[in-house]
Amino acid sequence: MLAVQPRARLVYRFIVVTSASIVAGLISVLALAPAQERADLVVANSDECRTLDPHLATWTHETRLCQSLYEGLTRLDPQSLRPVPGVAESWEVSEDGRVYTFHLRPQARWSNGEPVTAADFVNAWERSLNPRTGSDYSHQAFIVRRAGDYHASIAAHDADRARPVLPFDQVGVRARDGRTLEVTLERPCAYFLEMLAMVPFWPMHRPTYERTEAYVWPESFSGQPYDAGLDNPSRRHVATRAAHFVGNGAFRLAAWQFKRRIRLEKNPQYWDAANVRVRTIDVLPVADANTRFLGFETGAWDLTTDPPPLVARRLTDLVRAGRRRDYYNQDLLATYFYRFNCTRFPTDDKQVRRALSLAVDRRAICEQVLGCDQVPATAFVPYPTVEAMARLDSRGRRHTYQPPEALRFDPLAARQTLVDAGWSYPTPADAPAKDGRPFPVLEITYNTDRRHQLVAAAVARMWQQHLGLRVQVRNVELKVFYERERKLDYMISRGSWFADYVDPAAMLLPWTGDSGHNRTGWWCPEYDALLAAAEAELDVARRFALLAQAEGLLTVDELPVMPLFYYTGSTLISERVGGLRPNVRNLPFLHAAYVRQEGER
Structure with missing residues (x-):
């Protein structure tokens, strides 16, 4: 078993991590790990990686890890x-x-x-x-x-x-x-x-x-x-097993015990190996946010993200009071959203999608459900990070992208939009119906995570309260979730998008008709044409204007996706580890990490 090195830190009484079930969860995570020396750096991920094949990795935690291997x-x-x-x-x-x-x-x-x-x-x-x-x-x-x-x-x-x-x-x-x-x-x-x-x-x-x-x-x-x-x-996974794996990154794959641990070792063949100061890294899949936080507090791991909302609120207060230096919370170039299946009734109707969007109080979700300084989404491209995306034109003038402010909370308009779409309310207290048929039961699908559960429950309540709709929420394991989404076997599913480069196009290109990330069944030739025109435009101001026009189609006119809030990076980094600092893309550059010596800052 991996030895847990307790640290002199406060485990807060107001947090439920002290419950027997959470402690048992932590013990089970550590017990699954085979006995071996603790890695220099231990990372707790929220999910197991489905693959380490760079062409098949699609989830953020997979591509981040692959970044260390290639x-x-x-x-x-x-x-x-x-x-x-x-x-x-x-x-x-x-x-x-x-x-x-x-x-x-x-x-x-x-x-x-x-x-x-x-x-x-x-x-x-x-x-x-x-x-x-x-x-x-x-x-x-x-x-x-x-x-x-x-x-x-x-x-x-x-x-x-x-x-x-x-x-x-x-x-x-x-x-x-x-x-x-x-x-x-x-x-x-x-x-x-x-x-x-x-x-x-x-x-x-x-x-x-x-x-x-x-x-x-x-x-x-x-x-x-x-x-x-x-x-x-049937054979693609064999190439990325530790026994066969060959990469060119700062680390090599030493072992992969599925759903237990991925161990990386410094790659001595890497061209910049002299500047890689970490010898070994363990990456553990820990789905429960409470367990991830407790493991961090007890020293079981050095880096993790997304503590439970109540914990994150308290940590934010302690950082502001100068009582913690290991918690980082900053705006990210990333958006949390819901996908609509645009091939399935009733979400195939953009008026229905607009009504659902108007009925969601994003500010309440951010402040009352999450409370970690998340920003309510007004479009898909996060406006808190537009300065990071600024570009200079040929004359050296600085241009900043301006996303359209498309999304608002208006429950009365939401009901009227449903009526305009042909649905009627026999009485204000009744559920809507069309041609004698009641509005179908909506289903929100999300992958295992306490935060996803809280958001889904809040959105379901809002749709029930403001539109009189029946809503079910369903939690599925990540691999099943991805396959259902890919096959359009869902009605509404939770999603997140982290930009792959610092430009507004990185947030908008996933929704073109030929994108493998689209997974909504929606295709708009006008949207694709605007993005193509923007990509061909050399004038920075005109390019940004074309991108904003495309974003208006995405979030005002068509709404295949419903942005909810902009991510903030809630990251815990042990003070024993240096070289890791959050950034707007939330990328951990593990090759830059090092373990501080006694007294080193």
Whole structure:
């Protein structure tokens, strides 16, 4: 069993973590861990990772962990979040801003000692863009010339075998030699270097995926016509088992005991290993927020997030009083929202979706249910972080994005909107009906988390109180939740989106028709066209205006999603750990962490 190192800190009497059930939960988490030396850094995540495959990771806790195991051409500076050299030590950009030539570090190595080559990026991007792989992030790479065409041609071919697949050598990425990668874009992109630090652009070790029969690359096929790669869903997990895993990040995967522990060890082959000061990291899945907090208080782990709402309120008060220095709460470039299934009655009607949105008191949720300085959402792009997204134009003038203030609480308007949609109230106390049929029972689905439960219960009460609707809430395990959402097997589901780069487009692109993150059944050609126009626009002010117009479609006119509040990063970091500080993207840069020596600040 992992030894718990008690610390001299206050465990507050007002918190229910002292209950026998929560203590038992903590003991069970620790008991599941095999006996071994405590890692230098122990992290308590809210969920187990479904995968460590960079092309299949989609949840925030998965992509954050993968960030320690893989590295792209660029990486993000832990302080500024701006792109800095990663695997690429340098690059040039053509005058028209469309062609990037990257020069890879000669010391960039895989964890097995083999060199990272330009071909490793080409191979990875082919797999990421292949719809047979099922990557939710593939659309992010459509900025690369003909990448979207390649993706679409495979989908069309699989639907009609007579239609040809576009050969991948027509896509704008090629290895000029072992250490030189040339990328051609569809159009200039001001944040392309930031995007390269994201999962769809990381390299992959092709021999591992071939040896484990997880994927077959296109040139492995003989004969004509050309076909794309083939993914093997029954084998893909084998490539990311500790026994087979090969990555190029600051850490390597040493062990993965499912639903118990993931252990990372410093990767001695990493090009910047001299500056990685943590030898081992344990990542534990701890679903219960009370257990996560109690474990932190007792020293079982050093880093965790999202304490229970009552705890978070008290911690915030103590920080303001100068009595705690290990709790951080700041605005994030992230939004908590509900998805509507736009293919299922009655949420297929945008008037119904608008009525449901108008009936939600977001301020009450933030102040009375959560109480951790969350900000009620007025649009999808979080306005508290717009300064972080500011851009300079060609004359050096600073421009700040202005999201449309679309969302408000108006229960009378909500009822009238339902009436306008054809529903009627026989008496004010009755539930609405149409053509003699009562309004269907609404179902809110959420994955296991106390905060999700509280929010769902509050929203259900508001819809019952203000609209007279019947509402059920359903809690399901994360993996089941994701599969149901992907298959549109839900009515209303809770969601969260953390921007992948510091730009308003990062919050809006997930809702295009070709995005794997959409999962609402909603597609609006006008919305897609506005975003495409914004991405092609070089003038900063005009680009921001186009993005705001698109956001208006999303949150005023169509409402496939219902933003509820903007996240604040509620993070607990042990004072024994240095190098970790919260940021607007809530990314823990574990390669920058270190354990303080006695007396070190």
